[in-house]
Amino acid sequence: MADMAFVGLAPAARQLPQTRRVRCTSSSRPLPRRWAVAGPAGGAPLRMVAAEPVPSDSSSPNPPTPPSTRLISHTPEWAALLAHKRDVIDPSHLRDLLADEPRTMALYAEHDGVSLDYARQRVTIDTMRLLFDLAKAANLPGKMAAMARGDRINSTEDRAVLHMALRAAKGDTLMVDGVNVNADVWGVLDRIRTFTDRVRSGEHRGATGKVIKNVIAVGIGGSYLGPDFVHEALKTDRDASKAAGNRTLRFLSNVDPVDVLRNTRDLDPEETVVVVISKTFTTRETKVNAKTLRDWLRNSMGRAPEVVAQHMVACSTNMEGTSEFGISPENVFPFWDWVGGRFSVCSSVGALPIALQYGFDSFERFLEGARSMDQHWQTASMERNLPILMGLLGVWNMSFLGYSTRALHPYTEALLKFPAHVQQVDMESNGKHVTLDGDLVDYPVGEVDFGEPGTNGQHSFFQLLHMGQTVPCDFIGFMESQNPICEEGEPVSNHDELVANFFAQPDALANGKTAEECRAEGRSEELIPHVTFLGNRPSVSLLLPICNAYSCGQLLALYEHRTAVEGFIWNINSFDQWGVELGKVLAIKVRQQINQTRYHNRPIKESFNVSTARLLDRFLNGSVGCAFEDIVVDE
Numbered sequence: 001m002a003d004m005a006f007v008g009l010a011p012a013a014r015q016l017p018q019t020r021r022v023r024c025t026s027s028s029r030p031l032p033r034r035w036a037v038a039g040p041a042g043g044a045p046l047r048m049v050a051a052e053p054v055p056s057d058s059s060s061p062n063p064p065t066p067p068s069t070r071l072i073s074h075t076p077e078w079a080a081l082l083a084h085k086r087d088v089i090d091p092s093h094l095r096d097l098l099a100d101e102p103r104t105m106a107l108y109a110e111h112d113g114v115s116l117d118y119a120r121q122r123v124t125i126d127t128m129r130l131l132f133d134l135a136k137a138a139n140l141p142g143k144m145a146a147m148a149r150g151d152r153i154n155s156t157e158d159r160a161v162l163h164m165a166l167r168a169a170k171g172d173t174l175m176v177d178g179v180n181v182n183a184d185v186w187g188v189l190d191r192i193r194t195f196t197d198r199v200r201s202g203e204h205r206g207a208t209g210k211v212i213k214n215v216i217a218v219g220i221g222g223s224y225l226g227p228d229f230v231h232e233a234l235k236t237d238r239d240a241s242k243a244a245g246n247r248t249l250r251f252l253s254n255v256d257p258v259d260v261l262r263n264t265r266d267l268d269p270e271e272t273v274v275v276v277i278s279k280t281f282t283t284r285e286t287k288v289n290a291k292t293l294r295d296w297l298r299n300s301m302g303r304a305p306e307v308v309a310q311h312m313v314a315c316s317t318n319m320e321g322t323s324e325f326g327i328s329p330e331n332v333f334p335f336w337d338w339v340g341g342r343f344s345v346c347s348s349v350g351a352l353p354i355a356l357q358y359g360f361d362s363f364e365r366f367l368e369g370a371r372s373m374d375q376h377w378q379t380a381s382m383e384r385n386l387p388i389l390m391g392l393l394g395v396w397n398m399s400f401l402g403y404s405t406r407a408l409h410p411y412t413e414a415l416l417k418f419p420a421h422v423q424q425v426d427m428e429s430n431g432k433h434v435t436l437d438g439d440l441v442d443y444p445v446g447e448v449d450f451g452e453p454g455t456n457g458q459h460s461f462f463q464l465l466h467m468g469q470t471v472p473c474d475f476i477g478f479m480e481s482q483n484p485i486c487e488e489g490e491p492v493s494n495h496d497e498l499v500a501n502f503f504a505q506p507d508a509l510a511n512g513k514t515a516e517e518c519r520a521e522g523r524s525e526e527l528i529p530h531v532t533f534l535g536n537r538p539s540v541s542l543l544l545p546i547c548n549a550y551s552c553g554q555l556l557a558l559y560e561h562r563t564a565v566e567g568f569i570w571n572i573n574s575f576d577q578w579g580v581e582l583g584k585v586l587a588i589k590v591r592q593q594i595n596q597t598r599y600h601n602r603p604i605k606e607s608f609n610v611s612t613a614r615l616l617d618r619f620l621n622g623s624v625g626c627a628f629e630d631i632v633v634d635e
């Protein structure tokens, strides 16, 4: 049995000595040409030997560049933090840190109604001082200023990073390359106000004269997640939901035709506007879905030009692409290459769908909340600066304490889509392996982010958070509910019931429960190891007045800037996303193959590796491939 292995059809076979032989006892698919049949024709088992020279491992990526002393990890500030971790933090427990009242009182900051309590982080006041030193060594203030000025800090794409300009007050001046971008931004926002007012008032009607009641926003990634988070948050906001009335807003993102069905089956096309959102207007998923919805509209109302003119609008930087698709320029609400997709919710990308549903005033309040956090980020000292504090704590947890995952728990159902948005903002930004100078980082960067609203998460993955791996958590709570309810006979209101958990969980994670405490409760000795909580699990708590458009804007900017702060310290480019390209390119080849086999009966190309070829063969031809028990390796 020792000679059984997956070497016959797996990529690893390339490294086999050429003399090695494998047998495939059954195979309904033609063998790839690089394997020759060596056994008696038709007789089982087949014998295969490598018929071509085994290629060298040319497919593996370039060898890593040697670590450079330019890395932030080679500074005295980094070394000081490492020593501090070893000497002070490693031997400490959050239970004791929390009991140190001066320390615990100090680890708190507030801005414009947003409270940040970070006393449950594995830090002391000295840790924070050392982190501020690190921020200075990384030139954090200089990098933040460069971003705000519109310097081309996204160097790999030679672009400025100006999403803060999207929420600057009307009339501000920000000159970039001789252009006042504020005038451009507000020019588009004013057009959006006019257009959305016309739709909402019934002045702009559908091609058959019906009032527009529904909006389907087609887009993916940053052209969907941000607007969807805001939409979900406003659905139950008193003022916004009143403004929405009986309107419907939906998001079609997945190219899965099932998503089309789920979004369209109960809507009347004659009462629907389709907003196509794509920065590049080249994204396959969005283009395919936009075509499908154009057909959906035409199938209902015919092919007259008014159908597209009255029912389809776009948000994009690619005016050529939108006009090629058939959307006339007056129905396109542009934005600019200095807005990254995942940072675009404050542009027309969010403005159009949100204002169509809730009115432009609601969207403006969202911008105001984001602006408040922007100004705070740019002007407050590090010690009081919420995004900087959260970013530095992220660096500390990831690069020094080694916690590579973090979780976000908003204690309101209204923020159910916020974790998914933050996930893209953060993981697409900081999921990198080289610095801006192209040096391979020798320290961990880029956390894995996930999350669910509380208390639902408590009943699914919190077991692991309490007793399994250590996952730093962000708890977001609100002083007031969007929907206050008080049940007779209950000790507290429904919202207070929710908030009780928001307060309890961080302490449970930090303090844990000792064996002695379990014994004192009368637990049996056999059970003690199972009911003991080790604790020492870090979290931050954010408390805000109420979930509404303004606080959503604050949260959006807070989390955008946290990510930027981390990237600035790590000296990576948080504003490009080359990592999404490779898979897209490979999909082109697969798409071509599917087309060729399905419609022209062509065989599967040999350039696919045998693993992909086998599954494609199964998908396209229903073939049954060799399986484990069919493959035998002869010594």
Ligand SMILES: O=P(O)(O)OC[C@H]1O[C@](O)(CO)[C@@H](O)[C@@H]1O
Binding pocket: 220, 221, 222, 223, 277, 278, 279, 280, 281, 282, 283, 286, 341, 342, 428, 577, 580
């Ligand atoms: O707005 P676009 O150009 O359609 O891109 C959608 C999304 O696709 C990505 O490029 C990732 O594939 C994101 O960065 C972006 O938000």
